[in-house]
Amino acid sequence: xxxxxxxxxxxxxxxxxxxxxxxxxxxxxxxxxxxxxxxxxxxxxxxxxxxxxxxxxxxxxxxxxxxxxxxxxxxxxxxxxxxxxxxxxxxxxxxxxxxxxxxxxxxxxxxxxxxxxxxxxxxxxxxxxxxxxxxxxxxxxxxxxxxxxxxxxxxxxxxxxxxxxxxxxxxxxxxxxxxxxxxxxxxxxxxxxxxxxxxxxxxxxxxxxxxxxxxxxxxxxxxxxxxxxxxxxxxxxxxxxxxxxxxxxxxxxxxxx
Numbered sequence: 417x418x419x420x421x422x423x424x425x426x427x428x429x430x431x432x433x434x435x436x437x438x439x440x441x442x443x444x445x446x447x448x449x450x451x452x453x454x455x456x457x458x459x460x461x462x463x464x465x466x467x468x469x470x471x472x473x474x475x476x477x478x479x480x481x482x483x484x485x486x487x488x489x490x491x492x493x494x495x496x497x498x499x500x501x502x503x504x505x506x507x508x509x510x511x512x513x514x515x516x517x518x519x520x521x522x523x524x525x526x527x528x529x530x531x532x533x534x535x536x537x538x539x540x541x542x543x544x545x546x547x548x549x550x551x552x553x554x555x556x557x558x559x560x561x562x563x564x565x566x567x568x569x570x571x572x573x574x575x576x577x578x579x580x581x582x583x584x585x586x587x588x589x590x591x592x593x594x595x596x597x598x599x600x601x602x603x604x605x606x607x608x609x610x611x612x613x614x615x616x617x618x619x620x621x622x623x624x625x626x627x628x629x630x631x632x633x634x635x636x637x638x639x640x641x642x643x644x645x646x647x648x649x650x651x652x653x654x655x656x657x658x659x660x661x662x663x664x665x666x667x668x669x670x671x672x673x
Contacts, residue, residue, distance in 0.1 A: 417482060418445040418468070418585065418617065424476035425463060425641075437463055437641045440477070445634075449648070450611050450618045452628035454660065455638035456667070461621040464638070465587050468619070470494045481584065496525075499578030503590040505570040508577065511563030515554070515573060518562050519543050522577035546576055550606060568599035572606055579610055586611060588620035592627070600624070604631060625660050635660075639667050 425438040437460050445451055455461050466472045468479060470491035479487050486494055502508050509518050523539060540558065547555040550572050554565075562570060571591060579586060588607065592600035608631050611618045622628055628635050635652055637645035637660065645663050647655050 417447055419443070419480040419483075420464075420467065420477065421480060422477040423467060423474055423479075425467065425472070426475050429475070438467075438474075438477075439641065441641060443636075443643065445617060445619065447617055448615060449634050450608075450616075450632035451620065451634045451636060452632040453619060453621045453636045453638060454623070454625060454628045456664070458640070459638040460641045461638055462589060465500075465589055465619065465621060468494075468585075469498060469500060469587060497582075497584040498587060499583050499585070500587040500589065501571065501574050501578050501591040503593045505567040505574065505594060506563075508574045509562045509570060512561060514559050514561055515547075515565070516540065516543065516558040518573065518577060519558075519580070522580045525581050546580075547573075550576065552602075566599075568595050568603060571595060571599075571603050575603070575606060575610060579614055579616070583614070583616060586616045586618040588618060588622075590621050590623065593623060607631070625657050628660065629655055629657050637663055 420441060420443045423438045423441040424436070425441075427433075427435045427437060441460075443464075453461050453464070463472065467474055470486075470489060470493075474487070477487075478485050481497075500508070510521070513521075520539070543558060544555045547558075552569060552572055554569060554573065557565070562573070565573070571594075575591070591607070592603050595603060604627055607618075607620075610616070618632070620627075620632065633652055634648035635645070635655060636643050644667065645660075
């Protein structure tokens with residue numbers, strides 16, 4: 417289980433632009449849950465992910481995994497059991513390296529480095545099989561540089577790379593936002609497939625309300641550092657896009673917009 421306990425996050429403390437985003441914020445995510453997180457800009461969605469991953473510091477509180485605090489671990493230490501796919505398809509991969517080289521780097525994540533070759537040619541067929549499962553025709557492009565692939569292809573490979581080693585959590589940071597609608601739908605289907613097959617705990621920030629409703633087994637809506645809607649299980653399955661839009665409109669009117 418992932419737990420955020422009494423989190424306080426202040427941006428630009430002591431300045432005229434000081435903003436207290438989280439004030440004793442708490443959240444629990446059960447093992448195996450696929451959580452979709454929605455909210456307007458500035459609601460705290462991405463900050464929440466960054467706090468979990470250790471990308472930004474906090475002023476108070478604790479982040480726990482399985483009851484053990486990880487707050488003192490650096491981000492690269494947390495990534496030993498976390499995979500993250502970013503909004504920008506160019507992030508998370510090396511554009512000047514081939515797909516084979518990128519996959520080999522991901523496959524060796526967390527392992528010690530010696531003087532042996534970085535690319536294990538015995539793994540090539542395994543990589544081809546994994547790429548074949550994506551259904552995007554990438555299995556014959558192992559020697560193509562990542563920078564030459566389309567955004568959707570890179571994002572699919574990023575998803576594969578992020579989940580190559582055993583993980584506890586998959587962090588999806590608006591990972592379909594930069595893609596065209598058709599490609600985004602493909603990436604979401606692949607995401608759902610990977611999460612279910614590997615039995616991952618996943619947190620997905622998205623602006624696409626349809627994805628938030630159709631995928632996952634829990635949906636959260638955030639507003640100014642607070643969870644204002646939280647539906648899981650049967651309640652989540654009965655949630656419609658109109659339900660989410662209605663809550664968005666209520667928040668907008670409360671803010672005077």
